[in-house]
Amino acid sequence: MRNRVVLAYSGGLDTSVSIRWIQEKYDMDVITLTIDLGQGRELEEIKHKAVTIGAIKAIVYDAKEMFVNHYVFPALQGGAIYEGEYPLATALGRPLIAGLLVDIARDEGAAAVAHGCTGKGNDQVRIDVAVKILAPRLQVIAPVREWRMTRDEEIKYAMANDIPIPVTQAKPYSVDQNLWGRSIEAGVLEDPAVEPPEDVYEWTVAPDRAPAAPQYVDIRFESGIPVALDGAEMEGVELIERLNQIAGQHGVGRIDHVENRLVGIKSREIYEAPAATVLHKAHQALEDLTLSKQQARFKTTVSREYADLIYNGLWFTSLHQDLRAFIASNQMHVTGTIRMKLWKGNCFVVGRTSPKSLYSFALATYDSGDQFDHNASVGFITVHGLAAQTQAQAQLIGPAAAAKELPVVVPPRVDRDALEVESADEGDDA
């Protein structure tokens, strides 16, 4: 029996060419695995195409629910937004794909898994690292990284090998999409000075052409997980799909980000993430209401670590396990309903309620119901300001401190004239 490889198959040109290329170059049987993460593609067709091209078996798997419950919602609870901009749709899909490749490879007795990532992106790292962690003995084949064909050469190869080339006039962009968002790069987007043309967007209308009337959405969370829209309870997949629809109609969720890739490149990426944008903002608003100041402060540190970990392909790690334990505890009381107002590309938080709210009207009000002890402030201020006051008198106020120049953190240069040098051959001429 020939060795087998399980290839993550999207149905596009790269992975279609990969089927034949792996058979030739590695002399292996190819099993394709097409994973549905809500890309909205015709999966039956893709399955059929794989077998037509030469796969010995083509598998399709609907992983939408797994994606939402095990990857997307934990990231939402964790407030994971890379560099404050990118809600990580593509990055969250990769460990799932790697996990399923490994799982199917075991079932099929495969010696290798394969994917269509290039050699300069983050995705190769995410998949390769995850496979190394989960199944160190599995070989990972990345044809696109290895073959170094240009797109034209790929098309020639496809034509020579009877591989169907997508007939639809492909847009000049590289797109990756799933339920949590669309990632679009390449083409004119590679010039960060250029405004993205309207044709990069598919999920969002241009904010200036969005409806004049705002739309309100009530989102209910339980322990940091969204469970209902406008009072109607629903599963995560449906909730995200609906919210993508609703917020997209109002032009919400367009993100234009120059990001720091793991491999050292700055790249300009456009994202469309209507549901992710609204949910992160609503979730944050609910945390404002239900977390203590110290919990919230520490959570921002955890959120940044978590976003970096996801972006950098370190999903299946002990650090992740540790962070998850913190997040689970931290999210325990993040329960309540947030009212969002969607309007012309914006989403505003306009209402918050929670059975676990830490907001106290009696403490906050300036009206007659006020229960805050104003006199207690005087003693508090004395103690709170004590150290600062002491230091200011001893160090800041004096003329000596005022005259001192501030230190500058630059290594001082050597004064060449002051060098005292003796060379070995000097005074040797006698």
Ligand code: ARG
């Ligand atoms: N920059 C994003 C990331 O590393 C998306 C990568 C895939 N994007 C694409 N257009 N193919 O997660």
